[in-house]
Amino acid sequence: MDATFTADDLAFRDEVRAFLKEKLPDHIRRQTEISPSYVSKEDTREWHQIIHRQGWIAPNWPKEHGGTGWTATQRHIWEEEYQAANAPRLSPFGLVMVGPVIYTFGSDAQKQEHLPKILSGERFWCQGYSEPGSGSDLASLKTRAIRDGNEYVVNGSKIWTSHAQHADWIFCLVRTDTTVKKQEGISFLLIDIKSPGLEVRPIISIDGGHYLNEVFFTDVRVPIGNLVGEENKGWTYAKFLLGNERSGIAGVGKSKQKIDKIIDAARQERGNGGATLWDDADFRGRVMAISARLSALEYTNLRMLAKEEAGGKVGPEASILKIDGTEIEQGLNELLVEALGNYAAPYDLDSLRLDANLDLVGPDYGRGAMTEHLLRRAASIYGGTNEVQRDIIAKHVLRL
Numbered sequence: 001m002d003a004t005f006t007a008d009d010l011a012f013r014d015e016v017r018a019f020l021k022e023k024l025p026d027h028i029r030r031q032t033e034i035s036p037s038y039v040s041k042e043d044t045r046e047w048h049q050i051i052h053r054q055g056w057i058a059p060n061w062p063k064e065h066g067g068t069g070w071t072a073t074q075r076h077i078w079e080e081e082y083q084a085a086n087a088p089r090l091s092p093f094g095l096v097m098v099g100p101v102i103y104t105f106g107s108d109a110q111k112q113e114h115l116p117k118i119l120s121g122e123r124f125w126c127q128g129y130s131e132p133g134s135g136s137d138l139a140s141l142k143t144r145a146i147r148d149g150n151e152y153v154v155n156g157s158k159i160w161t162s163h164a165q166h167a168d169w170i171f172c173l174v175r176t177d178t179t180v181k182k183q184e185g186i187s188f189l190l191i192d193i194k195s196p197g198l199e200v201r202p203i204i205s206i207d208g209g210h211y212l213n214e215v216f217f218t219d220v221r222v223p224i225g226n227l228v229g230e231e232n233k234g235w236t237y238a239k240f241l242l243g244n245e246r247s248g249i250a251g252v253g254k255s256k257q258k259i260d261k262i263i264d265a266a267r268q269e270r271g272n273g274g275a276t277l278w279d280d281a282d283f284r285g286r287v288m289a290i291s292a293r294l295s296a297l298e299y300t301n302l303r304m305l306a307k308e309e310a311g312g313k314v315g316p317e318a319s320i321l322k323i324d325g326t327e328i329e330q331g332l333n334e335l336l337v338e339a340l341g342n343y344a345a346p347y348d349l350d351s352l353r354l355d356a357n358l359d360l361v362g363p364d365y366g367r368g369a370m371t372e373h374l375l376r377r378a379a380s381i382y383g384g385t386n387e388v389q390r391d392i393i394a395k396h397v398l399r400l
């Protein structure tokens, strides 16, 4: 494996750094720093459009559909620098998830209708996969679509639908045949979220925020032109989509930055005897242990990158990135909350907004630490639970 960057890669890194430094609006960077979950839809769109104008909005798409044509290493550099610059995460549902499904399996009409609007940030999407009772066992989903002339009539419900309240469209897995093996009776539909009979209801998460929703379908009529690919072949497209979901999942750039923040915080917080938390060998040891795990993850990530650059394909071993990336993220969030001590206890959601006109109870670096800690407990659940990822490694990597 060659984990060093070439001169061209380093020049590219400088170009990316300069772009992020110059073009990322300060208010968006600051809001991301305080609480990435509280970056508004408007700010996300503003930033999306800045990147789009630069021509860098779809690093994972082929060039002919508006992608950048970057190498795997360039994509990696972009991800890492992006996270390190405190740039907000763009909505992945269009760019990372449904966009590639549409350009790979969709009709010409679907490509023309949706791809330009995904690239420009004009149309936001959400993901209607999970249902009550069908999460890890996704293929057991029950939302039904029955053909009626030139339309499907959809009935059922989806759950944990992130950002459905901001979305214009939802891509859904629906059951179109109940008589065959469960994977063989699923279809992939594109549905306008304003369709009559479709209702979005909020789920408030443990941190008090609204990111999640339930989506109910009551006789929602969907034109057959919104079926992606073939009827009953949706499972193939669904799996293809999940395979694309892994860009940036290791989150190395973000975690490195959090380690710096924890060390900064620990150097400032003083106990009764006047010593700082950073003087505490146990605390330091725990930060270093996660830091070592992060270095191992970074090299695992680079090893996969080297494989891709050499023409290989990264398969189920990407589950390692998901497991380690999320466990490291959670461990670091816990340490930051611990470093804050009593300041972590008062919890005021309003203080998470950059424009909040409030006197903060604790230090500025503590803003948002508790929200991230609470919210990212879910990181080992969403995108496929870590237990299921371990099953994947056991079966498909270790062949146990």
Ligand SMILES: Cc1cc2nc3c(=O)[nH]c(=O)nc-3n(C[C@H](O)[C@H](O)[C@H](O)COP(=O)(O)OP(=O)(O)OC[C@H]3O[C@@H](n4cnc5c(N)ncnc54)[C@H](O)[C@@H]3O)c2cc1C
Pocket: 126, 127, 128, 129, 130, 131, 133, 134, 135, 136, 137, 159, 160, 161, 162, 163, 212, 378, 381, 382, 383, 384, 385, 386, 387, 388, 391
């Ligand atoms: C914050 C958040 C955002 C989400 N956003 C979306 C979204 O936008 N769209 C969407 O469609 N879904 C979304 N999800 C749903 C997510 O994909 C599911 O929660 C996840 O797949 C787990 O499914 P489940 O909740 O039904 O849990 P279950 O599948 O019921 O799992 C319960 C427990 O059993 C374990 N388990 C299950 N099967 C196995 C197995 N075979 N081997 C070992 N252990 C197993 C799990 O690991 C877990 O600990 C989101 C979830 C969260 C928490």
